[in-house]
Amino acid sequence: MRHYHILTNLLIVTLWLFGIDIPAAWAKAEQNNCKLTYFQGLTKDLKRFDNSDLSKYQNVAAKLEHCLNESTPDLYLFKNEIFYKMGLIHLSLGNDMKAMNAFEELKNLGDSYYNVSKERLSDLYTSFGLWARLKNLLPEDDTSEFFKSLNKTLYEKIYDENKFSTIDDELVPMLNISPYDIDILTIRSDFLFRKLIDSSHFNDLTVAYEITRVYETILEKHKIMLSLDKRIQIHYSIAMIQLLILNIEPTQHIRKCLSIDMDYKPCKDLSLMVSRLNKINPTRSQLFDTQTYTSEKNIDWEEINKYYTVDKRKNQINYDWINNHIVESINRNIDLFITHRPITKKLFLKKDTKTELVSTADNFAFFKFIDIILCQANMELSLKSKNKKEHKKLMDHYCKKIMKETFSKEDLDKFVNTLNKKDAQLPEEFINTVWNTYPTVAIYMVDKIISRKNFRLHNGQLQDVIIKFFDDNSLFNTMDPFIQKEASIIQKIMNQKQKLNEQRQQQQQRQFFQQFAGGQQGQQRGPPPQQPPAHNPDKDYYKILSVPKDANSKEIRKAYLNLTKKYHPDKQGNMSEDEQKKVHEKMSEINEAYEILSDDSKRNEYDNMSRGGGPGAGASFGNQRQQGNRNGWFNFQQQAQGNPFPFGNMRGGF
Ligand SMILES: *[C@@H]1O[C@H](CO)[C@@H](O)[C@H](O)[C@H]1NC(C)=O
Ligand SMILES: *[C@@H]1O[C@H](CO)[C@@H](O)[C@H](O)[C@H]1NC(C)=O
Ligand SMILES: *[C@@H]1O[C@H](CO)[C@@H](O)[C@H](O)[C@H]1NC(C)=O
Ligand SMILES: *[C@@H]1O[C@H](CO)[C@@H](O)[C@H](O)[C@H]1NC(C)=O
Ligand SMILES: *[C@@H]1O[C@H](CO)[C@@H](O)[C@H](O)[C@H]1NC(C)=O
Ligand SMILES: *[C@@H]1O[C@H](CO)[C@@H](O)[C@H](O)[C@H]1NC(C)=O
Numbered sequence: 001m002r003h004y005h006i007l008t009n010l011l012i013v014t015l016w017l018f019g020i021d022i023p024a025a026w027a028k029a030e031q032n033n034c035k036l037t038y039f040q041g042l043t044k045d046l047k048r049f050d051n052s053d054l055s056k057y058q059n060v061a062a063k064l065e066h067c068l069n070e071s072t073p074d075l076y077l078f079k080n081e082i083f084y085k086m087g088l089i090h091l092s093l094g095n096d097m098k099a100m101n102a103f104e105e106l107k108n109l110g111d112s113y114y115n116v117s118k119e120r121l122s123d124l125y126t127s128f129g130l131w132a133r134l135k136n137l138l139p140e141d142d143t144s145e146f147f148k149s150l151n152k153t154l155y156e157k158i159y160d161e162n163k164f165s166t167i168d169d170e171l172v173p174m175l176n177i178s179p180y181d182i183d184i185l186t187i188r189s190d191f192l193f194r195k196l197i198d199s200s201h202f203n204d205l206t207v208a209y210e211i212t213r214v215y216e217t218i219l220e221k222h223k224i225m226l227s228l229d230k231r232i233q234i235h236y237s238i239a240m241i242q243l244l245i246l247n248i249e250p251t252q253h254i255r256k257c258l259s260i261d262m263d264y265k266p267c268k269d270l271s272l273m274v275s276r277l278n279k280i281n282p283t284r285s286q287l288f289d290t291q292t293y294t295s296e297k298n299i300d301w302e303e304i305n306k307y308y309t310v311d312k313r314k315n316q317i318n319y320d321w322i323n324n325h326i327v328e329s330i331n332r333n334i335d336l337f338i339t340h341r342p343i344t345k346k347l348f349l350k351k352d353t354k355t356e357l358v359s360t361a362d363n364f365a366f367f368k369f370i371d372i373i374l375c376q377a378n379m380e381l382s383l384k385s386k387n388k389k390e391h392k393k394l395m396d397h398y399c400k401k402i403m404k405e406t407f408s409k410e411d412l413d414k415f416v417n418t419l420n421k422k423d424a425q426l427p428e429e430f431i432n433t434v435w436n437t438y439p440t441v442a443i444y445m446v447d448k449i450i451s452r453k454n455f456r457l458h459n460g461q462l463q464d465v466i467i468k469f470f471d472d473n474s475l476f477n478t479m480d481p482f483i484q485k486e487a488s489i490i491q492k493i494m495n496q497k498q499k500l501n502e503q504r505q506q507q508q509q510r511q512f513f514q515q516f517a518g519g520q521q522g523q524q525r526g527p528p529p530q531q532p533p534a535h536n537p538d539k540d541y542y543k544i545l546s547v548p549k550d551a552n553s554k555e556i557r558k559a560y561l562n563l564t565k566k567y568h569p570d571k572q573g574n575m576s577e578d579e580q581k582k583v584h585e586k587m588s589e590i591n592e593a594y595e596i597l598s599d600d601s602k603r604n605e606y607d608n609m610s611r612g613g614g615p616g617a618g619a620s621f622g623n624q625r626q627q628g629n630r631n632g633w634f635n636f637q638q639q640a641q642g643n644p645f646p647f648g649n650m651r652g653g654f
Pocket of ligand 1: 034067068069070071072
């Protein structure tokens with residue numbers, strides 16, 4: 001390389017000595033480069049579609065710029081190609097704004113690159129609510145008129161205390177049309193925070209989850225316009241909500257917060273607390289993911305139990321300390337949740353703003369997590385430790401606490417009945433739902449049930465349910481000592497049952513032969529009638545949107561828009577209250593259908609579910625958990641796999 005440079009320099013000097021005009025020679029070389037084949041050569045190996053390709057395309061685009069004039073149509077076409085590809089790379093890197101700028105560089109030459117760019121641009125303009133630009137590009141598109149009519153109603157409601165509770169009728173379709181419109185996102189977050197503040201104990205799961213979604217969207221799509229201060233505050237707010245209300249590991253947002261400012265105190269404190277807790281706690285998946293739960297967990301339960309429940313020397317954290325610490329840290333940063341939110345139009349503020357949001361943290365999902373930890377810890381310790389009795393008592397205390405807090409009254413009664421009544425039943429899907437949500441609690445329930453005399457001696461059907469539960473979830477072979485203990489008891493019961501069955505069969509055979517010998521028609525008793533399979537009154541979302549099952553996302557979006565325009569109350573003129581209610585229900589249904597079908601993973605799951613969902617087809621247990629969810633009778637979240645709401649809307653919080 002060095003030799004090459006020396007040689008070139010030598011050459012230039014030599015040429016200069018001989019009086020040859022160097023600038024002219026350069027220019028000539030440049031001109032030769034203004035050929036299509038030259039530029040094609042520069043880009044033909046770019047296939048990776050990443051940052052490094054992007055900068056190469058940008059280089060080529062800069063060179064190309066000098067060569068463009070009226071007599072070079074092929075180069076203009078080539079420019080379209082390059083900018084289209086750059087736009088795609090920006091999109092794939094999540095830089096929508098930059099993608100927009102790239103697509104806007106294309107000239108209308110009737111080529112397919114221009115045509116597809118135009119399509120991408122109109123989608124981007126719509127998503128960001130850039131209606132003036134959309135009008136320029138597609139004068140005939142009437143989405144903006146519809147959006148603006150929703151906007152008008154929306155603003156009327158915002159300033160009307162009596163009406164603002166229904167602004168989701170406008171906000172939801174507006175966000176479905178323009179999910180990245182910063183004005184609408186801001187209004188939505190203001191509205192959600194008002195709901196969270198109004199909720200009891202600052203604790204509404206659905207609302208909290210929606211807030212983190214809105215905040216994350218803003219961070220992702222509008223990062224450029226956010227000051228560092230605002231970004232730090234958003235990360236902190238999300239982390240706090242994740243940790244406490246959603247019980248999701250918040251480290252990602254804490255890390256991002258600290259990477260912007262290592263000394264931001266709220267994040268520093270939070271980080272300290274979380275890492276202290278993570279050192280002692282089992283992971284969430286060890287307690288909530290059934291697979292991990294049943295595999296070997298090398299956990300020092302003794303240590304955990306001490307950590308939370310024993311009041312030891314001064315530096316020892318315990319349950320109360322954490323409670324106080326959390327209450328304190330929310331209230332200390334109260335302005336980040338009320339008046340000085342990082343993104344706000346200061347809407348829906350209450351006049352009597354509270355000075356404290358939270359007085360006790362016990363209701364938060366995070367505390368239920370700790371209760372589960374303590375339930376599990378004492379369960380394990382009741383097997384091995386010296387103070388078995390003591391731990392059994394503590395196990396009952398924490399396990400019952402979590403059941404009281406998360407079961408509906410009906411479900412709690414159902415369970416208590418199985419303990420106290422001789423032939424009470426426990427629905428199979430009930431125990432499975434508990435298992436898929438909080439495995440610890442299911443195992444605790446089984447322990448209580450199988451230790452009853454009633455169960456061992458009399459209750460054949462309940463025995464069958466428990467046996468099937470163990471069998472279906474492979475609980476006869478686990479590494480968990482407590483489950484092993486249960487398994488051996490259940491195994492004994494199975495053996496007894498088998499013996500009984502054999503006896504009964506022999507008896508039946510005898511009867512059969514007797515009847516046969518006597519030539520009599522036996523009374524056909526047959527097995528007891530099977531319970532009908534749990535019905536799944538699933539809505540047909542495809543039918544609701546009137547799209548075929550194989551509709552692509554574009555068709556689904558079109559159909560949604562079409563229906564929203566048709567059914568939105570704005571379009572209905574004068575309606576009676578009854579009609580309004582009907583239209584409202586119809587709109588909710590349409591919104592729900594769109595929420596599922598427009599999200600690839602939710603749609604996948606929904607498709608899977610409805611495929612297997614016919615009568616008798618027996619949905620898998622994973623699906624039953626969601627079923628429970630949607631019926632709203634099992635009011636807590638699944639936080640095992642990091643996605644707390646794998647399906648649809650959560651109704652109600654704790
Ligand atoms: C247009 O560009 C081509 C190639 O770069 C060049 O040969 C031609 O002279 C230019 N024409 C004008 C009018 O600038
Ligand atoms: C691009 O769109 C225009 C107008 O819709 C059309 O006339 C033209 O044929 C399209 N070009 C290509 C290559 O598809
Ligand atoms: C919505 O209405 C508000 C208040 O009238 C106005 O400031 C805003 O520009 C409107 N947005 C759109 C997209 O029409
Ligand atoms: C919109 O809905 C109407 C009926 O409500 C239907 O006739 C029309 O085909 C729909 N258009 C699209 C694009 O789905
Ligand atoms: C709507 O109906 C009510 C009573 O039926 C009537 O008083 C009112 O003027 C109507 N409003 C419009 C905008 O038609
Ligand atoms: C749906 O089923 C397919 C195969 O039947 C599977 O690969 C996929 O993971 C399932 N998706 C969901 C979301 O359950």
